[in-house]
Amino acid sequence: MSATEIVFLLFAALAVGSALLAMTTKQLVHSALWLVATLGAVAGCFVLMTAEFVAWVQVLVYVGSVVVLVIFALMLTRQQSTISAEVTGNRWTAAVLGLVAAVGLGATVISGFHGERIEGHRIGSAKSIGDALFSDWVLPFEILSGVLLAALIGAIVISRSGTER
Amino acid sequence: MPLLYPLVLSAALFGIGLYGVLARRNAVLMLLGVELMLNAVNLNLVAFDAWFADQLHTGQVLTLFTITLAAAEIGLGLAIVLALFRAVRTVDVDGVDR
Numbered sequence: 001m002s003a004t005e006i007v008f009l010l011f012a013a014l015a016v017g018s019a020l021l022a023m024t025t026k027q028l029v030h031s032a033l034w035l036v037a038t039l040g041a042v043a044g045c046f047v048l049m050t051a052e053f054v055a056w057v058q059v060l061v062y063v064g065s066v067v068v069l070v071i072f073a074l075m076l077t078r079q080q081s082t083i084s085a086e087v088t089g090n091r092w093t094a095a096v097l098g099l100v101a102a103v104g105l106g107a108t109v110i111s112g113f114h115g116e117r118i119e120g121h122r123i124g125s126a127k128s129i130g131d132a133l134f135s136d137w138v139l140p141f142e143i144l145s146g147v148l149l150a151a152l153i154g155a156i157v158i159s160r161s162g163t164e165r
Numbered sequence: 166m167p168l169l170y171p172l173v174l175s176a177a178l179f180g181i182g183l184y185g186v187l188a189r190r191n192a193v194l195m196l197l198g199v200e201l202m203l204n205a206v207n208l209n210l211v212a213f214d215a216w217f218a219d220q221l222h223t224g225q226v227l228t229l230f231t232i233t234l235a236a237a238e239i240g241l242g243l244a245i246v247l248a249l250f251r252a253v254r255t256v257d258v259d260g261v262d263r
Contacts, residue, residue: 005166012174019178019201023185028194035197038178042204045171049215054228058207061232066200066239073193073243077250087188088259094187102180109172116168118215124225132222133229144233151237155244 008048015041032070039063051124171212179205192246192256196239203235 015038022034039062046055088094122128133141178201185198207228214224250256 002166005170008166008170012170015174016177016181019181023181023189023194023198023201028191031194031197035201038201039204042178042208045174045208046211048166049171049211051211051215051225051228054207054211054225054232057229057232061236062200062204066236069239069243070193070197073246076247077193077256079255088190091188094184097187098180098182098184100180101183102176105176105179106173109176110169113168113172116216118166118168118171118212119218120166120215122215122218122222124214124222129222129225129229132226136221137226140230144230148233148237151241155240158241158244158248161248 004048008045011041011044011048014038015045028074029071032067032074035070036063036067039067049118050120050122053124053126053129168212168216171208175205175208175212178202178208190257190259192249192258193243195258196242196246199242200235200239203231203238207231 018034018037018041022031022038025031025034039058043055043058043063046052046058182198182201182205185201186195187198189195189198210224210228210231212224214222214228217224246256249261253261255261
């Protein structure tokens with residue numbers, strides 16, 4: 001077992017453990033902070049899989065902005081009386097469904113890709129990703145900027161519509 | 166590195182995220198579960214890109230697109246949750262349909 005694999009397994013254990021805590025802890029803000037640990041560990045996994053540019057985008061967009069946005073929303077929607085139980089009544093159904101999804105997907109990938117190895121010859125540096133993005137993927141890139149603009153305008157309209165009433 | 170490591174990790178994160186979406190009562194934390202599921206998909210895309218190693222860098226470019234869409238989704242989703250909070254003064258998904 002190489003050093004890369006050991007570090008990857010450590011990151012994987014960190015990601016799964018903090019994801020479980022993020023989804024089960026009763027403290028709202030702790031949940032968002034555990035998600036930071038999960039997303040950071042996944043970014044580490046990206047680096048180990050030669051995707052260094054994607055890893056930095058993950059750190060910037062997810063850890064930097066999405067989690068801050070979520071913490072803002074948690075603070076803005078703080079209620080006078082805290083919700084008594086943080087989970088719904090169908091908690092066990094949800095647990096069974098999540099377990100079934102994880103085991104089903106895991107069994108599928110194990111039977112399909114057993115024995116395959118990642119060699120890691122092509123490094124996803126900013127230069128190579130940028131070359132691919134602005135030569136072969138220009139049209140999806142431009143459409144995506146339109147989607148982002150629509151989402152931005154939609155978020156502003158939805159946020160303003162309540163204040164006029 | 167065996168291809169199975171990231172794939173199995175991704176399956177586990179997807180299951181945990183699905184549990185979070187279905188079990189959480191707070192609408193903001195439900196959205197966190199959706200983010201976790203999207204991140205599991207990103208892990209799959211990057212793993213298959215590194216394994217397949219094609220000229221177009223398909224997997225990593227699609228990962229960037231997914232991250233962008235996830236950012237748009239969380240922005241819009243939180244705007245909807247805040248509008249809901251202003252309307253009914255709660256973000257409890259069980260309490261909304263009263």
